[in-house]
Amino acid sequence: MRCTMTYTDLIFDLYGTLVDIHTEESAEVWEKTALYFGFYGARYTGAELKRAFEREMAARQAKAGQSYECFPDIPFEQVMDALFRKKGICTEGLGQNAAQLFRIASMEHLRLYPHVLEALAALRAKGFRLWLLSNAQRVFTAYELRYLGLGEQFDGIYLSSDYNCRKPDRKFFAALLDEQKLDPARCLMIGNDRETDIAGAVNAGLATLYLHTGLTPPDQEPADPARTPGKAPADCRRYEYEGDDWAALTALLCRL
Template identity: 25%
Template sequence: MLYKNLFFDLDDTLWAFSLNARDTYEEMYQKYRYDRFFDSFEHYYSLYQNHNLELWAEYADGKVTKDELNRQRYLYPLEAVGAGDSVLAKAYEKDSLSVIPTKSRLMPHVHEVLEYLSPKYNLYILSNGFKELQVHKMRSSGIDNYFKKVVLSDDIGILKPWPEIFHFALSATQSQLNESLMIGDSWENDIVGAAGVGMHQVFYNLSGRVDLPFTPTYQISDLKELLDLL
């Protein structure tokens, strides 16, 4: 067997982050009567998402802290429409971050794939998410028992795609590089990051992206394809 250790990204690889987050923020939008400030939920969510991506990039570069990322991403949409109420934003933040990890929607075929893989391989999570959320997400969706260890950027303060987190994950799980495989949906974080340290990769190409700068070790569009690869 070529591989012994499989490192999975969590958000939008196993746990359906995009769907679960959208559900949560739409609930919060109604609860906090944000229709007072925004034309629609779509108006709010587009403002939130665009700035959230920018903040995560800054967080990865060490330009903002975790607390500042959370503060800014929830306050910014309100500020953008002239309703910069920091107390309201903080309440929305606290509520959102308590609700989102209780959501349980998974990407297609997750349980089937993990049931097949878990007796054959050492399964690990390697994620950029926050510790207080990621473990709760896994428990809520019933996938926590498949994994021998959860390795998070929170553990060392360094995010994928930086090589340090991949080396840390290998060390923390006592895994050999040439026996390990990274599986994820983020080209930059998962595939470029793993390739940068010489780890083989599976690109879960959800969007059907074709303009890839290099050829990943494997490419799939459905997790069920892992059953034929591994």
């Protein structure tokens, strides 16, 4: 199949778009993380650690929000480091290790949606450039990308914790567009969240493909079948699709 290439650059969200993930930040997870802190002399109960983390994160977000970031994103490991320092422990790397332990302990499953790797390879073979723009923490997402085989699939990977802001902040979209000198008119944002992915991309001047998957926030409306690629008017720049069938989506993307 030969693509018409209305769009040359496809920008993907990660979690809920390409990756099916479920995490549960339960009291048990906080207790296990507190135990790790205690091994190094930073003693908290699980409940104390959770409260301290939330206070520290809120303070840092409030400070960042006083600058130009409308939607600040604070590196998780920096908050963990701060909680070690509050107990007088300044050993380098403990915050990163604690963040990764917390993520693994909270994770119930992590897997690609069906046919994702095949779809990305097929889209690249058809001439698209592929970019990842994700609200994500590098401290654990970089390793998850490698585990899932996604690390080498993109022309560039943009994670919100690296830029201290997250979608729908226009600054985060601009980081990709400006650094890579992309033409917004030739870009298509693909994501599963109407607020962060779709509204943010529209505000940045991008066409969008909204995927209503199992991880789409439950209060958001389902995708409109009338806007499925190939059915929408030729001048439509906001497309929608119900489901996570990447074998079908690959063909649909070539109809835009």
